[in-house]
Amino acid sequence: MLARSLPLALALLSPTAASAQRPPNVVIVFTDDQGYGDLSCFGHPTIHTPHLDALARAGTKFTQFYVASPVCSPSRAALLTGCYPKRVGMHKHVIFPQYDYGLHTDEVTIADMLKKRGYATGCFGKWHLGHRPGLLPTDQGFDEFHGVPYSNDMSRVHRKPNAKYPYHMPWMRNREIVEWEPDQRLLTKRATEAAIRFIDAHKDEPFFVYVPHSMPHIPLYASEEFAGTSPRGLYGDVIEEIDASVGDLVATLKRHDLVDDTLFVFTTDNGPWLPFKQNGGTAGPLRGGKGSNWEGGQRVPCIAAWPGHVPADTVCREVVTTMDLLPTIATLTGSELPNRTLDGHDAADLLLGKPGASSPTEQFLYYTSKGKLAGIRRGPWKLVLDGDQLYQLEVDISEKWDRNKVHPDLVKDLRAAAEAQDAEIEAEMRPTRKVAEVLFDPAERRPAPK
Numbered sequence: 001m002l003a004r005s006l007p008l009a010l011a012l013l014s015p016t017a018a019s020a021q022r023p024p025n026v027v028i029v030f031t032d033d034q035g036y037g038d039l040s041c042f043g044h045p046t047i048h049t050p051h052l053d054a055l056a057r058a059g060t061k062f063t064q065f066y067v068a069s070p071v072c073s074p075s076r077a078a079l080l081t082g083c084y085p086k087r088v089g090m091h092k093h094v095i096f097p098q099y100d101y102g103l104h105t106d107e108v109t110i111a112d113m114l115k116k117r118g119y120a121t122g123c124f125g126k127w128h129l130g131h132r133p134g135l136l137p138t139d140q141g142f143d144e145f146h147g148v149p150y151s152n153d154m155s156r157v158h159r160k161p162n163a164k165y166p167y168h169m170p171w172m173r174n175r176e177i178v179e180w181e182p183d184q185r186l187l188t189k190r191a192t193e194a195a196i197r198f199i200d201a202h203k204d205e206p207f208f209v210y211v212p213h214s215m216p217h218i219p220l221y222a223s224e225e226f227a228g229t230s231p232r233g234l235y236g237d238v239i240e241e242i243d244a245s246v247g248d249l250v251a252t253l254k255r256h257d258l259v260d261d262t263l264f265v266f267t268t269d270n271g272p273w274l275p276f277k278q279n280g281g282t283a284g285p286l287r288g289g290k291g292s293n294w295e296g297g298q299r300v301p302c303i304a305a306w307p308g309h310v311p312a313d314t315v316c317r318e319v320v321t322t323m324d325l326l327p328t329i330a331t332l333t334g335s336e337l338p339n340r341t342l343d344g345h346d347a348a349d350l351l352l353g354k355p356g357a358s359s360p361t362e363q364f365l366y367y368t369s370k371g372k373l374a375g376i377r378r379g380p381w382k383l384v385l386d387g388d389q390l391y392q393l394e395v396d397i398s399e400k401w402d403r404n405k406v407h408p409d410l411v412k413d414l415r416a417a418a419e420a421q422d423a424e425i426e427a428e429m430r431p432t433r434k435v436a437e438v439l440f441d442p443a444e445r446r447p448a449p450k
Ligand code: MG
Pocket: 032, 033, 071, 072, 217, 269, 270
């Protein structure tokens, strides 16, 4: 179990003083299918991301930051709960419009945790953790939701008329359908505008703003202002619009003089969708992309800033994962940790740049897009279970040189450790929630009869 340490300053304050001491706001921007190499500050030669680069200069860039799954829904479940997707039963690939389950409402999300601490909480963008009644963001700790319930390719507009899944995608406000098949050129802009309105409305209280953008998930769309502007093509346009969205969010914080009171995190749910060639991104020097357990599928760009707390213009090379965000945010905000087994660790010391701080992750498990144990990382070593391939990531970032024959004992040891931890997770696996009732019929494009 995790040890939890309230920041001393908060712990020592009287209740009155503690409420006067406002905990930091938290903003998490979580893009969809963006590669490790798709930002200028992560080395992209033609995509121009001045706002994200400025965020990195104002804070810390993480070069060994992992998501817990190479696909959308399981990765989102892990970010919001601090658990491996398998622990919360969300490991079996993504949620399609016809599915009847989602993340269980007994799970405690970052939004639940911060709401209990007195935060206003909003989700703006793509949810993808269940869309039947009782499974939406407003059932999982968010006061407000504006966005789409699942991926932007789960839409008849983008599929042939005889497609296997002839469904439509709605734009929603909380539980209401605002419109069917929203203009996808405006998805990034609309999510950003809703987030800004929320910050404007809640500037006088602590807030948690989660912005899981739909883009750059295929099909790609950019608004008129950005379309056709990047030398990298449409994919570059889309990333540059996301970069501008981050700039608008930071400008909003500045307008309210809240930059120094806000922890701002930028990352993405999984690696780039490589089979789409120029419409997919790049994982830079990493092997593989979305859907794979090579580093390119699960190691993603991450930037965190909180001026005066997170050291400026620094690079953190330690292993950190999206599962660490919940326990870390608990520490930084003085929130009570969920009374459940978590897999993430408190990485506050690393984030705050404490001298000598090191990764709290002893070992990290890789799972396939369908939730099968696929590998383990411990220190510099990664074992890919398929074929017992052993890579020393610190010297072989592209996973080219299998060291299996040189270290047979390490291979055995890592395999045993991976299987033991997976067995423990499986034995304690918690259920998803199934809901028979529907809010809308995605095939017929209408709300369910009352
Ligand atoms: Mg994704």
